Amino acid sequence: MIIRHVTIDCAEPYELARFWSKVTGWPVSDQDEPGDSEVLVEAPSPVPGLLFIRVPEGKTVKNRIHFDWVPTERSRDEEVERVVGLGAMVYEDHRAPDGRGWVTLLDPEGNEFCIERSEAERAG
Incomplete structure (x- = not known):
């Protein structure tokens, strides 16, 4: 399947x-x-x-499933900035001072999704 x-x-x-x-x-x-x-x-x-x-x-509660995206061409922070420019909104910021963490955003209809650190950032 x-x-x-x-x-x-x-x-x-x-x-x-x-x-x-x-x-x-x-x-x-x-x-x-x-x-x-x-x-x-x-x-x-x-x-x-x-x-x-x-x-x-309409959407009334938190999604029961959501996407966790890992950027391939940009850093996490660059990708967050890019998708906010496309119309997303930051919902919860889970970035830590040491560079770890992720950002939860909302698409234009309020669906949650996350952007994590890129593979390069994880390796560094």
């Missing part, structure tokens, strides 16, 4: 997919357009895609 997609309930699938496309660098499916009730961000194989589906109810 393999995971095909990670599905995220949301109010505005196309807009949220565009945000995550900018965060990941993965494209929004060329079959999807504004107003669609389902929008796919296509991940490189074998990574599952991110499927955004419109639901009528």
